[in-house]
Amino acid sequence: MIDLKSVSLIYQDHGKEVFACKDIDLGVQPGEFLGILGPSGSGKSSLLYVMSGLKVPTKGSVEWLSRELGKMGDQERAEIRLREFGFVFQYPFLIGYLTALENVLLAFPAEDRRADAEKFLIELGLQDQMHRYPYQMSGGQKQRVCVARALLGSPKVVFADEPTASLDHKSGRAVMDLLIQNRGDGALVVVTHDPVMLEGADRIIRMEDGEIAPKNA
Amino acid sequence: MGGANKVKNKLGATVYLRRNLGKTMPLIGVIILAVMLIAGIVSLINSIPLSIKTIYSYSRNYVAVTPRGNALLTPLLRKSIEQGSPVEIDRLMVIRGTDIEVKSIVGNWPFVVLGLEQSDMDYYLKRMKAKVLDGRKPAVGEPEVMISEKLARNLNLKLGSVIQKPTDSDNYSPQEVKVVGIAESEFWFAFGSVEYQRENHFPPIDALLVFAKNPTDQKRLDDWTTATLKGENARVFTYKELEIQADTMFNILYQILNVVIGTLVVVITLMMGMLMNIFLSQRVQEFGLLQALGYTKRSLIMRVFWETTVFVIGGWVLGVLVAWGLLNVVKVTLMDPRSFALDTLDKWAYLYSLPVPIAIFAVSILTVFAKFKNFDPVGVVERRLV
Ligand SMILES: Nc1ncnc2c1ncn2[C@@H]1O[C@H](COP(=O)(O)OP(=O)(O)O)[C@@H](O)[C@H]1O
Ligand SMILES: [Mg+2]
Numbered sequence: 316m317i318d319l320k321s322v323s324l325i326y327q328d329h330g331k332e333v334f335a336c337k338d339i340d341l342g343v344q345p346g347e348f349l350g351i352l353g354p355s356g357s358g359k360s361s362l363l364y365v366m367s368g369l370k371v372p373t374k375g376s377v378e379w380l381s382r383e384l385g386k387m388g389d390q391e392r393a394e395i396r397l398r399e400f401g402f403v404f405q406y407p408f409l410i411g412y413l414t415a416l417e418n419v420l421l422a423f424p425a426e427d428r429r430a431d432a433e434k435f436l437i438e439l440g441l442q443d444q445m446h447r448y449p450y451q452m453s454g455g456q457k458q459r460v461c462v463a464r465a466l467l468g469s470p471k472v473v474f475a476d477e478p479t480a481s482l483d484h485k486s487g488r489a490v491m492d493l494l495i496q497n498r499g500d501g502a503l504v505v506v507t508h509d510p511v512m513l514e515g516a517d518r519i520i521r522m523e524d525g526e527i528a529p530k531n532a
Numbered sequence: 533m534g535g536a537n538k539v540k541n542k543l544g545a546t547v548y549l550r551r552n553l554g555k556t557m558p559l560i561g562v563i564i565l566a567v568m569l570i571a572g573i574v575s576l577i578n579s580i581p582l583s584i585k586t587i588y589s590y591s592r593n594y595v596a597v598t599p600r601g602n603a604l605l606t607p608l609l610r611k612s613i614e615q616g617s618p619v620e621i622d623r624l625m626v627i628r629g630t631d632i633e634v635k636s637i638v639g640n641w642p643f644v645v646l647g648l649e650q651s652d653m654d655y656y657l658k659r660m661k662a663k664v665l666d667g668r669k670p671a672v673g674e675p676e677v678m679i680s681e682k683l684a685r686n687l688n689l690k691l692g693s694v695i696q697k698p699t700d701s702d703n704y705s706p707q708e709v710k711v712v713g714i715a716e717s718e719f720w721f722a723f724g725s726v727e728y729q730r731e732n733h734f735p736p737i738d739a740l741l742v743f744a745k746n747p748t749d750q751k752r753l754d755d756w757t758t759a760t761l762k763g764e765n766a767r768v769f770t771y772k773e774l775e776i777q778a779d780t781m782f783n784i785l786y787q788i789l790n791v792v793i794g795t796l797v798v799v800i801t802l803m804m805g806m807l808m809n810i811f812l813s814q815r816v817q818e819f820g821l822l823q824a825l826g827y828t829k830r831s832l833i834m835r836v837f838w839e840t841t842v843f844v845i846g847g848w849v850l851g852v853l854v855a856w857g858l859l860n861v862v863k864v865t866l867m868d869p870r871s872f873a874l875d876t877l878d879k880w881a882y883l884y885s886l887p888v889p890i891a892i893f894a895v896s897i898l899t900v901f902a903k904f905k906n907f908d909p910v911g912v913v914e915r916r917l918v
Contacts, residue, residue, distance in 0.1 A: 364910050369824060390828050397826025404913045408821045412551040421825065464825075476913075 316502065317343040317366055317472065322375035324361050324525075335361035336372070337525040343472065343502055348495065350513035351506045353522030359506040360476050362522065366504065367400055367474045368392040397422075401465030401501070403475040403494065407457035409449040415460045416445045422467045432467055439463050439493060455486025462493045472502045479512050487512065545838035555811050559804060560847040563892065566800045567851025567885040568858065570793055575859055575881035576637075577789055579867070579874040581778040583636045586873040587643065588774050590719040593659045593747070595754045596769040597761065598739040606738040609766050613742055618756050619749035625652045625741040628729040632696060632703045632722070634686050637872055645677055645696070645709075645722040646741075647729030653678075659743055660717045667691050667713035673727040675705065678713035682871040683720045690714075695722070706732045720871075797887045805895035812836070812899055819904075820912020829904050836900045844889035852882055 324336040335358045343349055343366070353359045364370040365377055368384040377384045379399070384392055396402070401422070409418045419432045436445050441463060444456050452460070458478060465473050475494060479487030491512050494503060505513060513519055521528040549556045597613070599605035610624060628647030633640040648656055653669045662680060670676035677695055689695060689711050696705035709724060730736070742757065744750040754770040761768050819832050859876040867874045875881075910916075 360914060369910050390830070393823070393826045393828045395826070396824070400826070402825060402913075404824075406913075406915060408817065408913065410818050410821070412548060421822065424827065424831070 316345050316380060318376075318378040318381075319366060320376050320378075322362075322365055322372045322377060324358075324365055324370060325373040334358075334525040336365060338375070339527055341366075341520070341527065343504060345471070346500050346502055347517045348498075348503045348505070348515065350516035350519035351504065351522060352508070352510055352513060352519055353528075354508060357522040358525035359508075359522050361525070363474055363476050363504065363506050367402070367472075368396055397424075398468075399471045401467075401470040401473040403458070403461050403465045403473065403478040403490075405477040405480045407449075407454055407461050407481065409457055409460060411449050414446050414448055415441065415452070415463075418449070418460060419464045419467055422464050428467065432463075435467055436460075436463055439497060453486075455482050455489060458482060458486070458490045459493055462490060462497075466494070466497050466499075466501075469499045470501050472504060473498055475503070475505045477507055478505065479507065479509065545835070545842045548839055549843055556843065559807060559811075560843065560850065562800060562804060563844065563847030563888060564851040564854055566796065566888045567848055568855040570796065570885040570888065571852065571855035571878075571881040572859060574789065574793075574884045575855075575875060575878040576862075577782075577785065578878050578880060579872065580636070580638050580785075581782055582875060583638075583873040584641065584778040584781075585775060587634060587636070587641060587720050589771070590660060590721050591769060591774055592771040593719070593750065594741045594743045595750070595757045596739060596741050597757065598737060598767050598769075600765045600767050602765060603735065603737045605765055606740065609761070609764075610740055612760070613740070613757060616756075616760060617742075617753060619753050620745040621742060621753070622745035623652070623655055623741075623743045625649070625656070625743075626726075626738050627652075627741055628726050628733065628737075629739060630696070630705065630729060630733045632687075634683065634720070635870060635872075637867075640702070643683075643720070643722070645724055647726035647733075648723045649726050653723065655743075656721075656723060657715060657717075659747075660715075660719045660721055662715040662717035662719070662721075664713055664715045667711070669713055670723070670725045670728075671712075672725055673731065674725055675707040675709040675728055675732075676712040677709055677722050677724040678715060679711055679722040680715055680717045680720050682717070683722055684711070684714050685869065686720075686871045688870075793884060793887075797891055800888060801891040801895055804892045805899065808840075808892070808896045809899050812896070812903060816903070817912055820907070820909040823907070823909035824913050829907070833900055833904060837897060840893055840896045844893045848885070848889040851885065851888075855882070855885075 319339055319341040322336055322339045323334060326333045326335055339362065351359050351362060361370065365372050368377070368379070371385045379395060409415070410421070416432055416436065419436065420428060433445065436442060439459065441459055444452055444460060449457055473494065478490055478494065482490065495515060505516070507513060597609055599609060606626065610626070614621065614624065625648065629644040630647070632643050632645055634643045650672055657664070660680070665681060667678070669678055679689065679695070684690065687695070691711055691714065693711045694708045695711055696703045696709040698704070698706055698708070742753065744753040751772070754772060758768045758770060758773070822832060823829065856876055859874065863874045863876055
């Protein structure tokens with residue numbers, strides 16, 4: 316579904332080239348749970364953002380359903396992110412002046428999915444948070460609202476970059492369970508430095524210095 | 533309304549504004565104050581030439597001619613007007629005049645008490661579209677006047693009040709001249725008996741008031757008289773001349789006003805620009821997040837565009853309403869009691885305040901464009917920015 320061919324992402328750091336990703340070949344299959352494991356600075360996030368079209372690779376190509384993301388315009392890439400992908404980030408980013416429900420509805424700027432969103436939040440056990448503002452919720456609660464936002468509308472791929480890193484272990488576990496159990500038919504790509512969080516993954520790759528480590532777990 | 537509207541409401545232009553009142557109210561307050569200040573100053577300044585035009589608007593109804601250098605010229609002037617007039621003349625009055633002073637917000641202005649023949653008084657009232665409210669017309673040779681209600685209010689005069697007296701050099705007459713009649717009219721006027729003035733006032737100069745038969749011809753008669761008597765030993769008084777004087781008299785004042793308002797707009801816009809910049813920077817996280825989720829730059833810029841539009845138009849409309857309200861209070865409590873003119877719907881006053889919202893709008897849109905130009909949402913969600 317997603318195909319990376321010899322993808323490199325190079326940053327210029329004080330005139331020096333830094334390979335955040337180096338010559339990566341990788342595919343994401345429909346419905347799979349792919350774990351990306353690696354120490355800090357190994358290029359996990361970079362890989363995730365390249366895969367999801369948030370970054371354009373310096374070299375190589377990323378294809379979504381056989382269409383190269385790098386050749387699309389910003390507008391078209393944004394459209395794909397909005398309709399086909401879901402995102403959970405390390406920090407539980409919610410818009411401060413919107414309620415949990417309204418934040419979840421951000422995933423659908425053009426349609427009225429209020430009823431769906433309410434139902435979904437109840438399904439996810441977030442009915443008590445529904446009408447609260449972010450400042451009235453704990454970090455774990457906020458991150459679960461973010462998961463709901465990512466999952467609403469059953470996206471084809473959900474990308475999660477260290478979704479548990481800012482949380483204590485118990486909340487982190489709850490967030491992961493929520494993601495895994497409610498993704499439906501969608502693929503799930505999770506980046507983390509904590510192997511415990513990848514329990515139940517179909518496939519795990521390890522990143523080291525921007526490259527995929529030879530032996531996969 | 534359908535579902536689509538409901539969703540629009542969710543992130544409609546007013547959501548941010550409504551839910552962040554702590555930030556938006558002070559900004560709207562500044563716009564309101566600026567608009568109010570500018571509209572207020574401009575209409576008060578405009579009220580000065582407006583007052584002058586109002587006070588002397590009676591001259592719209594006739595052209596007045598006085599001889600110059602030689603008091604004996606009047607009959608000749610009369611003859612040349614009667615013979616050459618391009619429009620039918622309804623009446624030509626031979627009159628006298630003495631000075632009084634009326635009040636305005638910028639001090640006293642000279643005004644004339646006409647001396648009329650008894651036979652001309654009713655005609656004069658008719659052409660001033662006046663209706664006698666109280667009292668009677670001045671009697672032959674008596675120290676009496678009839679005045680319009682607006683003049684009465686301005687000078688605080690009632691029936692029996694003294695309008696001119698021997699001890700008042702600005703409103704002088706050798707006898708005490710009393711108000712014996714008050715008439716309702718849109719015009720300001722005062723007239724007494726021509727016999728009294730001939731007897732008591734100096735210099736002994738007869739002037740002419742010339743009324744066109746058809747009021748719509750008056751302007752043509754005015755222009756013709758001005759052109760014909762140009763260079764003659766005569767002085768011609770027309771409304772047009774007065775209008776030109778009133779409009780040019782304050783040229784320098786208006787130039788100063790423009791500089792003051794220009795400075796005000798620049799200062800307020802800079803201040804608002806800085807505040808808007810701060811508030812938009814506080815929303816970088818919001819915009820980065822939305823862009824990462826798949827919102828286009830365009831849609832985010834449009835959001836700020838609509839928010840700003842609602843905000844500046846709202847502020848301006850409120851400012852105009854507050855200005856209008858305050859001007860009405862000023863008009864009723866301070867201006868009307870003395871018949872000072874003030875136009876609370878002065879379109880120039882409100883137009884002059886338009887640069888405030890426009891400049892603020894421009895600054896915020898430019899700020900947003902500058903911010904979005906090289907904006908990387910990954911920087912936001914990775915917390916490298918913010
Ligand atoms: N915007 C950037 N500018 C310069 N270097 C960057 C930038 N983003 C990431 N890097 C570098 O790329 C490498 C990989 O970073 P990242 O993908 O964030 O790793 P991880 O997510 O595994 O911690 C690091 O060496 C990091 O310093
Ligand atoms: Mg990372």
